Amino acid sequence: MFCKHAARKRINIVAAAFVAAAAFAIPGHASAQAADSYPSKPIRLIIPYPPGGATDVIGRIVGQRLSEEIGGQVVIENRGGAGGNIGAAEVARAQPDGYTLLMGALTSHSVMATLEKDTIPYDLRKDFAPVGVVGFVPLVAVVNPKLPIKSLSELVSYAKANPGKLNFASSGAGAPQRMAMELFKQIAGVKIEHVAYRGSGPAMTDLVGGQVETMTETVPAAISFIKSGQLRPLAVLTPQRVSMLPDIPTAEEQGFSGFNVSSLFGVMAPAGTPAPIVAKLNKALTTALAKDDAKAQLLQQGVYADALDVEASKARLNAEIEQWAKVIRDGGITVN
Structure with a gap:
């Protein structure tokens, strides 16, 4: 009896050990275990633009807040160049373990996904796992105030x-x-020629000077020109009015359905990052x-916080x- 009992006990121990080992071999279980101890080392948050720009400022705020909430160090690294493609490509190639993240200018990346699809070294849909949308910067349509235009309808006329x-x-x-104005042209059925500049500063300088007549710009970049009377606002391009320009109507209010454009920002991880780690990051x-x-703190930089869960961020x-x-x-638009 003693021998049989001991044998059964040994079998039970071996079976239990086998079950435990098998459980740890299951990817989902291993991912959950990894998420429990995450983060165990510093997280790199790659900002794909040089220091000082909008994405950099937003990324530093997000990095600080994420670090405080998740209980681990978040290190900011600027990897500027090629319109954000160098930094984005670095994250796309990184080990999918949750320790390399991208602070993405999601609207810009979304435009490039089509406009530069033959040249960018990554696939936005296939090579990244959205962690979470952070928020948006609203856009506003403006004109040189010397023009007899005070609304979008008058601009069309x-x-x-x-x-x-x-x-x-x-x-x-x-x-x-640029894409916002191209969308407006398609909605309104008008022809307005595009003049590209190297940055918002030179573009608005020429708009104020009358070398060009109109543009859409982020509210933070345009607001000082609007308040000084150097530019005339026609509409904000958000579904609702924004607190920074509360008296300016939306495009929707003026009858231009679908003319909603904001500059969207969010955090992304390399594709293949374990779902429990992505979920933990999103919750934080x-x-x-x-x-x-x-x-x-974000609103001081012109960013309206609008954090979304993982599935909503993907959508x-x-x-x-x-x-x-x-x-x-539809517009036959090229990068040139």
């Missing part, structure tokens, strides 16, 4: 009455500001950015990609 005489500026051939991100002081990114792919196709 003026463009149709003066064919070939209106030009719009943008901060670059693939910039969201959404919790951190729901705090009033975090919202206020939002896909919607951005599809929207700009259609605008680019």
